[in-house]
Amino acid sequence: MKTFAAIEAGGTKFVCGTGSGPHNLTTTVIPTTTPAETIARCLEFFQATGPLEAIGIGSFGPVDLDESSPTWGHITTTPKAGWQFTDLAGAFSRALNIPVGFDTDVNAAALAESRWGAARSLANCVYLTVGTGIGGGALVNGKLLHGLVHPEMGHIRIPHDFAADPFPGVCPFHGDCLEGLASGTALRARWGDNAPQFPPDHPAWKLEARYLALAVANFVFTLSPERIILGGGVMHQTHLFPLIHTELAAILNQYVQAPQLLNSIHEYVVPPGLGPNSGIFGAFALAQEAACHF
Numbered sequence: 084m085k086t087f088a089a090i091e092a093g094g095t096k097f098v099c100g101t102g103s104g105p106h107n108l109t110t111t112v113i114p115t116t117t118p119a120e121t122i123a124r125c126l127e128f129f130q131a132t133g134p135l136e137a138i139g140i141g142s143f144g145p146v147d148l149d150e151s152s153p154t155w156g157h158i159t160t161t162p163k164a165g166w167q168f169t170d171l172a173g174a175f176s177r178a179l180n181i182p183v184g185f186d187t188d189v190n191a192a193a194l195a196e197s198r199w200g201a202a203r204s205l206a207n208c209v210y211l212t213v214g215t216g217i218g219g220g221a222l223v224n225g226k227l228l229h230g231l232v233h234p235e236m237g238h239i240r241i242p243h244d245f246a247a248d249p250f251p252g253v254c255p256f257h258g259d260c261l262e263g264l265a266s267g268t269a270l271r272a273r274w275g276d277n278a279p280q281f282p283p284d285h286p287a288w289k290l291e292a293r294y295l296a297l298a299v300a301n302f303v304f305t306l307s308p309e310r311i312i313l314g315g316g317v318m319h320q321t322h323l324f325p326l327i328h329t330e331l332a333a334i335l336n337q338y339v340q341a342p343q344l345l346n347s348i349h350e351y352v353v354p355p356g357l358g359p360n361s362g363i364f365g366a367f368a369l370a371q372e373a374a375c376h377f
C-alpha cells in the first residue's frame with residue numbers, strides 16, 4: 084500500500100493528512116501563522132509517518148500554476164500578511180524529496196467531488212465556495228481549469244440593483260463584485276454580525292440566493308458544467324438551495340436545453356458530497372496525480 088501526503092492550505096489553518104486512500108487519512112490541523120513556522124510544523128507531522136509516495140497541496144491563493152514559471156508552486160500576491168511569494172510546493176517537495184501536486188484549494192475540491200463526491204464520474208463540474216470570501220474551481224473535459232493563471236470566479240460582476248440593495252460591497256479591489264456582495268463578509272457587513280442566525284424567511288437570504296443564482300447562471304452559460312457544487316460556510320444555510328434553484332430556473336428561462344436544468348435543477352446545484360472533506364480529499368487526489376506523472 085502506497086502512502087500519500089495531503090495539505091489543504093488555508094488562511095487560518097493547514098489541514099494535513101496521510102494515508103493510502105481518501106477515506107483512511109490520518110489528519111492533523113495546524114494554525115496558519117508565519118510560513119516558516121507553519122511549514123515546519125506540517126513537515127514534523129509528515130516526517131513522523133513512514134515513506135511517502137507523493138504530496139498534494141490545495142492552497143489558498145492567488146497561486147502560480149504555470150509549470151514553466153520560476154515561481155510555480157508559490158502563493159503570489161495574497162493579502163495574507165507574511166505569505167506573499169511563499170514557495171509552498173518547493174518547500175515540501177525539497178524537504179520530503181517526493182513529487183508534489185499543486186493547485187488552488189477550490190480546484191482540488193472540484194477534483195475530489197468529481198472522483199468521490201457529488202460530481203462522481205462527471206468530466207465537467209464547478210465547485211464554488213461561499214465563505215469569508217468566494218472562490219471557484221472547475222473541471223473541464225476531465226482536467227482542472229488553469230488558463231492564464233487560474234479562474235477567479237468570486238470576482239465576476241453580477242447585476243447590482245442599487246434601489247433594491249444600496250450596499251456598496253466589500254471587495255477591496257472591485258467593491259460590488261460577487262464576493263463583494265455575497266460573501267459571508269458581505270452578509271455581516273450589510274446585515275450585522277447576527278446575520279447567520281436570521282430565520283430562513285429573512286429577506287437577507289432571498290437576496291443572497293438571487294446573487295448566487297446570477298453567478299451560477301454565468302457559470303452555466305460560460306463553462307457548461309454538468310453539475311455545480313456550492314460549499315463553504317454560508318452554504319451551511321441549507322435553506323438557500325431551494326431559493327437558488329427557483330431563482331436560477333427563472334434566470335435561465337428554459338433557454339439552455341438540458342434535462343438537468345429543465346427537469347431536475349435541484350440535482351444540478353448541490354452541496355458537496357464529501358461535506359467538509361472536499362479540500363483535503365482533493366489534495367490527496369493531487370498527490371496521486373503527481374505520483375503518476377513523475
Ligand code: ZN
Binds near residue numbers: 255
Ligand atoms: Zn472582487
